[in-house]
Amino acid sequence: MKYALLSTGALIASVAYGTMAVAQTDLTMWYHGAGNEVESNIINQIITDFNASQTDWKVSLQSFPQAAYNDSVTAGALAGNLPDILDVDGPNMPNWAWAGYMQPLQIDESIIADFLPGTKGVWDGKLYSIGLWDAAIALVTRQSYLDELGLRTPTLDQPWTKDEFMAALDAAKASGKFEYAFDPGMAWTGEWYPYAFSPFLQSFGGDIIDRSTYMTAEGALNGEAANAWGEWWQGLFTGGYAQVTQDPADRDGGFAAGKYAFSWNGNWAALGALKTFPDTLFLPAPDFGNGPKIGAASWQFGVSASSQHPDGASAFIQFALQDKYLAAFSNGIGLIPATPSAAAMTDNYKEGGPMAVFFELSAAQGMLRPVTPGYIVESKVFEKVAADIANGANVADTLDAAVDEIDADIAKNNGYGH
Numbered sequence: 001m002k003y004a005l006l007s008t009g010a011l012i013a014s015v016a017y018g019t020m021a022v023a024q025t026d027l028t029m030w031y032h033g034a035g036n037e038v039e040s041n042i043i044n045q046i047i048t049d050f051n052a053s054q055t056d057w058k059v060s061l062q063s064f065p066q067a068a069y070n071d072s073v074t075a076g077a078l079a080g081n082l083p084d085i086l087d088v089d090g091p092n093m094p095n096w097a098w099a100g101y102m103q104p105l106q107i108d109e110s111i112i113a114d115f116l117p118g119t120k121g122v123w124d125g126k127l128y129s130i131g132l133w134d135a136a137i138a139l140v141t142r143q144s145y146l147d148e149l150g151l152r153t154p155t156l157d158q159p160w161t162k163d164e165f166m167a168a169l170d171a172a173k174a175s176g177k178f179e180y181a182f183d184p185g186m187a188w189t190g191e192w193y194p195y196a197f198s199p200f201l202q203s204f205g206g207d208i209i210d211r212s213t214y215m216t217a218e219g220a221l222n223g224e225a226a227n228a229w230g231e232w233w234q235g236l237f238t239g240g241y242a243q244v245t246q247d248p249a250d251r252d253g254g255f256a257a258g259k260y261a262f263s264w265n266g267n268w269a270a271l272g273a274l275k276t277f278p279d280t281l282f283l284p285a286p287d288f289g290n291g292p293k294i295g296a297a298s299w300q301f302g303v304s305a306s307s308q309h310p311d312g313a314s315a316f317i318q319f320a321l322q323d324k325y326l327a328a329f330s331n332g333i334g335l336i337p338a339t340p341s342a343a344a345m346t347d348n349y350k351e352g353g354p355m356a357v358f359f360e361l362s363a364a365q366g367m368l369r370p371v372t373p374g375y376i377v378e379s380k381v382f383e384k385v386a387a388d389i390a391n392g393a394n395v396a397d398t399l400d401a402a403v404d405e406i407d408a409d410i411a412k413n414n415g416y417g418h
Helices: 002-022 037-053 066-078 090-098 143-149 162-175 192-204 224-238 248-253 267-276 310-320 323-333 356-365 375-390 395-412
Strands: 025-031 057-063 085-089 120-123 126-130 137-142 180-183 260-266 280-283 294-296 299-304 366-368
Touching: 025 066, 025 310, 037 057, 037 310, 037 323, 057 310, 066 085, 085 090, 085 310, 090 120, 090 126, 090 299, 090 375, 137 143, 137 192, 137 267, 137 294, 137 356, 143 162, 162 180, 162 260, 192 224, 192 294, 192 375, 224 375, 224 395, 260 267, 267 280, 280 356, 294 356, 299 310, 356 366, 375 395
Parallel strands: 025 057, 025 085, 180 260, 294 366
Antiparallel strands: 085 299, 120 126, 126 299, 137 260, 137 280
């Protein structure tokens, strides 16, 4: 009898467990990191931990190569075949939200109070996406170069002014030691241009778009400040400080080879530079008159508009925001953890760590690219502007034409909801 009771109890427990397992609702997730083994391992670990942590939801992952990811999302939206959970490049999020690809997150926003500003994807007053990391750019050089050239070491509190920066380039050029004084990274194209170069424009006092209304680029991209930026930008190349056409190999290895005194590059390249030159410095952006600026916002997680389970998708995203996962991504792929507490858990961004300065740069100088659905077009227009001016095009004419193109696109799209 006792054996029968035990067997019955075991059977009940088995049925209950089976029912519990079946009750988990499937959630699908798309991710841009196919081919990156370290990144994939971390994402898969988060999914495994989440699936085991509760009985309501079960996430499954499909990864895409980054180059094909955005097109896959657009095609999926048109076909009505989006997953529950998306990741999205921060500046693209407003377009996806406006186009109906995404819906607001259902997470406790108090838990992201300490997150870096660039990790928060807000559109139309609502949080649509959140990132586990950010990225930052610095002016990369060596302490020995500054010493040899007799230059002051700039700080976050006292960055170089425009005049100081140009004096530094003049000194590097006059030394005869370098092929070029400055490497802005012209071999990289696409999003690199607005991410890396529009902060110079914004520091001059211009912008890609008038952010007070987001309805026109007039005055922002072709005003006095923008023209001053354009003349300065063109002067980098006509003055022999930087090269217009750059071999990708020089972008990847030119600083390490001693070809450049200063390189405009990100935290993703920092460890390589430090390994080559232990006296490598990561300096703040120069102040061209309206404060030093660098780009902000990297890849973030969000919920697709077509998800039937936004509560479950949001629950997964909130689960992924734990410091241990932010630190794991940072240690694994070198990006900036989203919170100070996660930074303290990392090898490189903890206090005194070799890349801690990038967390400070992101917090102090990071500026979002224009938060508008029209950025998808505006970024491409700016890329052409920067390339054309570098190649010698008339500055004023180029900027006026860019304004016309951006304004026409805004009008065609009825203001993009602004």
